[in-house]
Amino acid sequence: MSHKVTSVWKESMIFESDNPNGYMFNLGQSENTNDPYKPLGPKAVMLSSLAACSGLDVVSIAEKMKTTFDDLKIEVEAELTEEHPKTYHAVSVDYHFYGSNLDEKKITKAVDLSIEKYCGVMEMFRQFSKVKTAIHFHNNYI
Secondary structure, eight states, X not given: OOOOOOEEEEETTXXXXXXXXXXXXXXXXXXXXXXXXXXXXXXXXXXXHHHHHHHHHHHHHHHHTTOOOSEEEEEEEEEEOSSSSOOEEEEEEEEEEEESSOOHHHHHHHHHHIIIIIOHHHHHHHTTSEEEEEEXXXXXXX
């Protein structure tokens, strides 16, 4: 299976990109907070992709394990190298689960399966970065 995207330069430091599903989004840099393109930073999108990839795994696996949670928040923080090309050399992924009577054992297993087996973006990050993960449970979240 292959994926293909096309990115088109719009103006200044803005590119419009599609994805294999056909949806369009803007990537680039803008100093203007009111920029109508509202571009996403390419490196930050990589971090969002990591969170979404693993999050999709976790939700799917938890559903199959018949365990639930009210909310899931994944925070990804990364450090860039000082020299060009600037790449992420250290990444931390924090999974925050919210709910009542969270089944910590099943949820931990779902996260571990994502981290160790299913999340391709996580595996790609491991090729160039040290990745740390942590799970946080917030029981009786209101």
